[in-house]
Amino acid sequence: MGKYEGRNVVITGGSSGFGLATAQLLVDEGARVLITGRNRTALDAARDRLGGNAVAVRSDAASLPDIEALADRVKTRFGTVDALFANAGVNGFAPFEETSEELFDQLMAVNAKGPYFTVQKLAPLLAEDGGVVLTTSVVNVLGLPMLSAYAAGKAALRSMTRSLARELLPRGIRVNAVSPDPIDSGILEKSMPRQAAEQTKAQMAADNPMLRLDTPAEVARAVVFLAFEATFTTGAELAVDGGGSQL
Numbered sequence: 001m002g003k004y005e006g007r008n009v010v011i012t013g014g015s016s017g018f019g020l021a022t023a024q025l026l027v028d029e030g031a032r033v034l035i036t037g038r039n040r041t042a043l044d045a046a047r048d049r050l051g052g053n054a055v056a057v058r059s060d061a062a063s064l065p066d067i068e069a070l071a072d073r074v075k076t077r078f079g080t081v082d083a084l085f086a087n088a089g090v091n092g093f094a095p096f097e098e099t100s101e102e103l104f105d106q107l108m109a110v111n112a113k114g115p116y117f118t119v120q121k122l123a124p125l126l127a128e129d130g131g132v133v134l135t136t137s138v139v140n141v142l143g144l145p146m147l148s149a150y151a152a153g154k155a156a157l158r159s160m161t162r163s164l165a166r167e168l169l170p171r172g173i174r175v176n177a178v179s180p181d182p183i184d185s186g187i188l189e190k191s192m193p194r195q196a197a198e199q200t201k202a203q204m205a206a207d208n209p210m211l212r213l214d215t216p217a218e219v220a221r222a223v224v225f226l227a228f229e230a231t232f233t234t235g236a237e238l239a240v241d242g243g244g245s246q247l
Ligand SMILES: NC(=O)c1ccc[n+]([C@@H]2O[C@H](COP(=O)([O-])OP(=O)(O)OC[C@H]3O[C@@H](n4cnc5c(N)ncnc54)[C@H](OP(=O)(O)O)[C@@H]3O)[C@@H](O)[C@H]2O)c1
Pocket: 012, 013, 014, 015, 016, 017, 018, 019, 036, 037, 038, 039, 040, 042, 059, 060, 061, 062, 087, 088, 089, 090, 091, 110, 135, 136, 137, 138, 179, 180, 181, 182, 183, 184, 185, 186, 187, 188, 190
């Protein structure tokens, strides 16, 4: 019997990267997972890989109607949710002077507004000892070039982790954040040409104290720890970054 047999988990942005790695780890341990994303082909591929204990729902994290429909779907499918991983996110690189209103709004809508309302709409379904994990980033405390809007969105999430942890505490629900960096998840290739992504990854690995990139499986283990095992931890942010934010 798997460690998480009978547990129900919702993972937004679960069709690739470490959302998918987290879903895989949990399914392997017996949990039932519901993953979301926007791309139907990627969702179907992820569901096929995860097997019968997974359901894949197309849902845009930036859309309130989609989030409300997701909550209805989760209620019908699971009734109660043991863990919610609000992980859907996008990257966007631009110098401050060239950051457009469109890019700023997109990053805030997906990376900050999305998790906020995902937790709000799914909170009524969370079990008394449920765990919520948000995906922040080490950039939320660093002043890095090209990432001002992305970093601001992730800093908003850091704040929400604390506020929502306080407000959901009376129900016994813990809210924490995982702060990974840098991961070879494929996310960079979605926002820049492949050659630039390869150069960026090589530079990030060279700059990291452990001289390598994070792996999706390493982040997944931290997420599962926060969601299920860290029973005296709430409002915290766990860095999974090879020491990059500390050393
Ligand atoms: N990779 C890194 O180095 C790194 C570091 C720190 C933090 N992060 C954060 O980690 C999270 C996961 O990233 P990843 O590296 O695993 O990247 P990824 O492989 O690109 O995964 C992102 C996931 O989010 C989904 N997604 C994106 N926009 C969405 C939207 N509007 N609605 C619903 N789903 C959406 C994607 O599916 P669709 O595209 O099909 O929608 C995909 O399932 C993000 O929040 C990212 O900001 C990444």
